[in-house]
Amino acid sequence: MSAATIINGTNGTNGQVNGTNGKNGVSQSSQNMCSYEECDKIAQHLLSKTRHRPKIGIICGSGLGGLAESVENKESFSYKEIPQFPVSTVPGHAGRLVFGKLGGKEVVAMQGRFHPYEGYPLSLCTLPVRVMKLMGVETLIVTNAAGGLNESYEVGDVMVIKDHINMPGFSGNNPLIGENEDKFGPRFPAMSSGYDRNLRKMALEIGKELKFDNFMHEGVYVMLGGPCFETIAECKLLRICGADVTGMSTVHEVIMARHCGMRAFGMSLVTNKCVMDYDEDRKANHEEVLETSKRRGEDMQKLVTKMIERIEV
Ligand SMILES: O=P(O)(O)O[C@H]1O[C@H](CO)[C@@H](O)[C@H]1O
Numbered sequence: 313m314s315a316a317t318i319i320n321g322t323n324g325t326n327g328q329v330n331g332t333n334g335k336n337g338v339s340q341s342s343q344n345m346c347s348y349e350e351c352d353k354i355a356q357h358l359l360s361k362t363r364h365r366p367k368i369g370i371i372c373g374s375g376l377g378g379l380a381e382s383v384e385n386k387e388s389f390s391y392k393e394i395p396q397f398p399v400s401t402v403p404g405h406a407g408r409l410v411f412g413k414l415g416g417k418e419v420v421a422m423q424g425r426f427h428p429y430e431g432y433p434l435s436l437c438t439l440p441v442r443v444m445k446l447m448g449v450e451t452l453i454v455t456n457a458a459g460g461l462n463e464s465y466e467v468g469d470v471m472v473i474k475d476h477i478n479m480p481g482f483s484g485n486n487p488l489i490g491e492n493e494d495k496f497g498p499r500f501p502a503m504s505s506g507y508d509r510n511l512r513k514m515a516l517e518i519g520k521e522l523k524f525d526n527f528m529h530e531g532v533y534v535m536l537g538g539p540c541f542e543t544i545a546e547c548k549l550l551r552i553c554g555a556d557v558t559g560m561s562t563v564h565e566v567i568m569a570r571h572c573g574m575r576a577f578g579m580s581l582v583t584n585k586c587v588m589d590y591d592e593d594r595k596a597n598h599e600e601v602l603e604t605s606k607r608r609g610e611d612m613q614k615l616v617t618k619m620i621e622r623i624e625v
Pocket residue numbers: 372373374402425427455456457458538559560561562597598601
């Protein structure tokens with residue numbers, strides 16, 4: 313079965329939807345949500361195809377898929393071959409699930425993630441997180457490319473995510489909307505400890521050891537729906553709200569991971585400085601994002617690999 317077959321009549325290709333409501337006014341999100349049993353079927357299917365038994369899951373951000381490349385003894389599956397999975401449509405997201413060893417541990421890495429602006433509901437964007445959980449993953453590590461709002465952040469800086477602002481949530485969009493799957497987690501999950509304190513501390517310590525501390529920070533990530541980059545007024549608002557960087561991903565993945573009891577860690581690469589001044593002619597663009605990711609990608613890989621070496625599984 314493909315992603316398209318689980319969606320009730322309103323979808324385009326590969327599970328993309330056009331935003332209309334389905335039968336009985338039930339929201340699209342709940343219709344697209346795979347049940348526990350369906351997620352388990354996908355998990356068992358993948359486990360039957362690989363000898364690896366990962367306890368650590370990774371989601372690679374825009375242009376940051378090199379981390380998945382560095383996995384040893386790789387067994388890779390294109391998203392197209394995985395039942396019910398959407399496909400990657402964004403440059404810099406290869407669209408592969410990679411199993412293997414990194415830092416001496418068994419991992420599974422998404423080389424490419426799903427964003428809501430691609431036309432996928434948040435529940436479908438986060439399907440792989442639940443599948444990872446049912447394959448035995450206990451810790452989720454996510455990376456992303458983000459725009460710097462904090463004036464002291466430079467292009468190429470790395471920010472350990474301390475907390476997030478779920479902007480789509482403010483308008484009632486959340487991957488958990490719909491009937492709650494009690495087997496995964498509670499109806500009302502707490503989100504005050506989204507990003508694991510020990511893993512954050514570990515990342516900053518390793519950053520120091522690698523002499524990365526001159527470009528590392530800890531701060532707040534805000535997710536917007538995209539695909540537009542922010543206006544100047546929006547950037548000013550987000551900064552006042554306490555955000556240090558902004559992007560179009562991560563938050564829905566971490567919500568899903570925390571809901572089902574996984575530990576979560578996230579790291580943003582500041583790929584561009586947000587335009588905050590009406591006299592500036594600079595414009596945010598995806599080419600600059602990918603260019604910065606290329607430049608700083610290896611340092612992020614080193615950091616994540618060292619973390620995985622130290623994580624007890
Ligand atoms: O968050 P990741 O997937 O790293 O990608 C970021 O980069 C893209 C914009 O250049 C957006 O998709 C934004 O979310």
